[in-house]
Amino acid sequence: MEDPRETTASTTPQPDMTRNRLPTLFEVLSRRTLPPVDLFSFYIYMRDQQRSVDYLDFWLDVAQHMSLCRHYVRELRRSVLIATPDLEKGSKRSSQILELGELDNRAAGPSMYATEKERDQDAQMSAFLREDQSHESPQTQSGSNRTKPSPPFSHATDSNSPAHTVARQDIRASAEKILYTFLMPGAEREITLPGSITQDVTAAIEEYGRDDPEVFDVAKDYVFQAMERDAFPGFLRMKALGNLIPPTLVMRLIIGLVAMFGAFWTSFVLIFLDKSRATRCWVILPFTIGVYFLASYEYSLDPILALIGFSEYTPFNFSRIREPFVRGLLVKRALMVLAVTILIDAGLCVLFILVPGKRL
Template sequence: MSAPVASTPSPVPDLNRNRLPTLFEVLSRRTLPPVDLFSFYIYMRDQQRSVDYLDFWLDVAQHMSLCRHYVRELRRSVLVGTPELDKTSKRSSAILENMGDMSYSAAGPSMYQSEKDKDQDAQMSAFLREERRNNHESPHSSNGRQARPSTNISSTPHELGTDSNSPAHTVARQDIRASAEKILYTFLLPGAEREITLPGSITQDVTTAIEEYGRDDPEVFDVAKDYVFQAMERDAFPGFLRMKALGNLIPPTLIMRLILGLVSMFGGFWAAFILIFLDETRITRLWLILPFTVGVYCLASYQYSLDPVLALIGLSEYTPFNFSRVREPYVRKLLARRAVMVLAVTLLIDAALCVLFILVPGKRL
């Protein structure tokens, strides 16, 4: 997976939020750069080196969207009128009719779900389990779904979130099964291509449910999804906010600024003492402003993980020397205030050093 995909269609960022966003808001695409989902993905990939956890969460969210689209479309076809269902599928039809409109709320962790969302997800999972048993007992009883064309399993959730009834947007039952197996074989089985570390009991329960009981409903992944969310919220998200909401530079750039700052300060002190002991005029010693200013600016940027000029312009770095516009209103104000503070500290220290080494009397040795 090369880039994060949306788990909900057409999310609306909260432009009036007067606080830092939560992880759930970031994953739900309700935030703007530099604290958006793409920036978090880059952070998990380049800084945390644990992007597999985020990919797992996004794939499970996409699986949820796939199931919602399938059930919503099937419910619509049942409500508008279908041929008489045989006995093995009447229970499934009853579940569909009682389910209510399938809303496309964010596929977040259980702790953030409303009672309505929890109830709908539980009914959806119950329907998928019932339908699987019906299909297993009677291969010809499939509510007419086999005759309908299916989408490729790699379809994005944005496409699946459309209300279109055209065949291009149809999801077949086997797509849901393939999605569940893909998640299992990619992230959870021992020795998997991108195996993530989960408690053994969670991995075993998911594996047994999918492989032995044939389940593919979203509830299969609920415990694993919540565990991964809490792990990211505890171990990765605070560092992400510190880097992107309180600063605008990334570690490789900070190291370069530290080195440049130390070299400039060394050059400034070396030149200052040389000029003093050569008894050069104060006009000549004014050139010391250059190395001291560069050195103090770079060291202050390293200390606060913030380039104040870039912050005032409204830019934030997400990969080396690649910048994005700061669009999250609260973060933009926060960075601007910190930039003014860093500039004040830089000017104060720089002025003190320049005054000291320019005005001190010279003495030729």
């Protein structure tokens, strides 16, 4: 499985810097967001928190398969344009390829498209790939007027050709890899899908020899909706409303409770030993540590780290907050948490410093 930070298309989609809201799951998967709500952070969240990274890997592999198909069709179209500039009328395959037009270099998503044009392009591409599958040899065409395509056309399925980096065999291998890795019963990384979906995909690939992207549409939509419903809300709460991860939060809870115990114990000892108020000012230190760490645990947010623009993605590893809306949201929450911390800390310190001492 390739690093999810790598693009699935030849050009990386540009993040939307003017977005004045939290991103959607589709925007995250399409690499249109920045840390801490980018695809890499979501991948880490699915791996470490949800323990269901296989679903995301399946979605990414299907997206990669879609990009592979686009690349194959694009190269095939270019070879036809070079080989047959006058568009041979006898070549049905040539006309089908040319009808696709230039495919967009966008990230592959579920069965949702921004425009009708995108939907039509992918439908045409899948239809062409199914038609192309029936031509076992590009050298042979049915009909009385058999025309032999020019050499660049025949090289379209040659993976060793320097002009073509994707062969039809590569597409077939990609589809089978997805099937045998994620969908077959007992697969290495089997994901849980309704039995009807798994059976339909298996039959389409193994019995009918399909490898076009549409064969995975239903499974991909199901996985997308499952992630959107079960994982994505928790991801946004953790990364857009906080900047700490659960292991760190547990550690802060323990440190905070220990610091508060030490602060209360020290305060009572100093009071009952009738120490001066100047001496009792030392309790400010444990009270401040305890309140700060407990507030960080309660709000899943380290306010100082948020104000300087950092978010934690693995224990003690931090990335800079680059998503503008999330940065502003975390700064507001950080100021609120700091205000709560200061008020509680000040109240406790004033109480235990100014209370009259009494030696027992």
